[in-house]
Amino acid sequence: MPAGYDDCLTARAALRLAANVSLLFADRPLLQRVAAAAAAGFTAVECQFPYEAPAAAWAAELRRHGVRLVLHNLPAGDWAAGERGIACHPDRVAEFRAGIARALDYATTLAVPQLNVIAGVVPPGVARGVALATLVDNLRVAAEACAAAGIGLRLEPINSLDIPGFLVDTVDVALEVLRRVDHPALQLQFDVYHVARMGGDPVALWRRHHAVVGHVQWADAPGRHEPLTGAIDFAALADAMCETGWTGWIGAEYLPADAASGGTERGLGWIERLGLHRAADPGRAGAGEGCKR
């Protein structure tokens, strides 16, 4: 007998959410967002760039609130000045490789299971092929260093409407890079928002490529706000994740539609509406169960 709507909700309850504290709770200083996430019911967070606070301060804050940090990025150049990753920049290789050590220092101190690489915009005057080759070489070195530390490495396609010229802007480009690097530590970071902005069908692409995904992030499109505020079918996507046995993390990485004080908290109702839970509890039954709607 096919599973019904209630079975879908049971299966979805096993999906594990992490609050992205770079975009959520952003009306307070970075470290204080851990407390805010915990107060809102989350037991896991992710952060784009944790480096403005010492790793020891992160460790104390995470411990105090019983929260896990499940992902952060490698250093990605001068973000405040508009840089968006240096991993494909042939003249920044030494800086990228120094960043691997810095990221691993945080990740090992904080028991972070995976790190993400921001590929970068193709620099002016550099051929696309050269940028790709630089990225592949850098990822090989990063993947080897991460594997030695027991940490996974992720490569995230980021849409080139928001960041014109971004090298890895589609799942297809990311898969080509993954094939060339050919290292088991390196997997895809499937950010549903970026996939949709590039015209991809998140559910179809998930079904085709879930086996090489290491981390998921999501926001609705086109506004990059809460799930259920735009065009993406999150119920179908969550069910596809359940059916394919996804047990990894889903980072809630969006711009709260009401960014004023308290905006993040007020906007969290999508979690319950989708049948998900704020606290990540792998003990909840259901992950991997079939769910046909």
Ligand SMILES: O=C(O)C(=O)[C@H](O)CO
């Ligand atoms: O922009 C994104 O989607 C990310 O996940 C990166 O961390 C860069 O901000």
Ligand SMILES: [Mg+2]
């Ligand atoms: Mg993302």
